[in-house]
Amino acid sequence: MTQKYNAPMKIDVTAGETYSWCSCGLSGEMPLCDGTHKTAETDKRSLKFVPEETKTVYLCACGKTGNAPYCDGTHSKLLS
Ligand code: FES
Incomplete structure (x- = not known):
């Protein structure tokens, strides 16, 4: 399965809130998970994270970040 996106997505996060990052690229709410992976043929799952600061962040949307x-x-090294 190929990711549809090849650049990060900017979102504002709030300290202490739990977010679920989409790693499969199928979410309709990229870069956050909307549960689509549960009905798709993928073994990828969301990754929950809790920011320590309220700020703007750039979340990976290509799925290849380390x-x-x-x-x-990493997205800048991928072939388009
Ligand atoms: S979007 Fe930058 S590493 Fe994935």
Whole structure:
């Protein structure tokens, strides 16, 4: 399965809240999970995270980051 996105997505997060990052790329609410992986043929699952600070972050949407859920720049090395 190929990810549809090849760039990070910017979202505002609130300290102490729980977020679920989409790792399968099928969510209709990218970069956050909407549960689509449960009905799709994928073994990928969401990753829950709790930010320590309220701030703007760039979440990975290509699915290849080495620092999930955050973009680490790996998308820039992928073939388009
Ligand atoms: S969007 Fe995945 S590493 Fe940047």
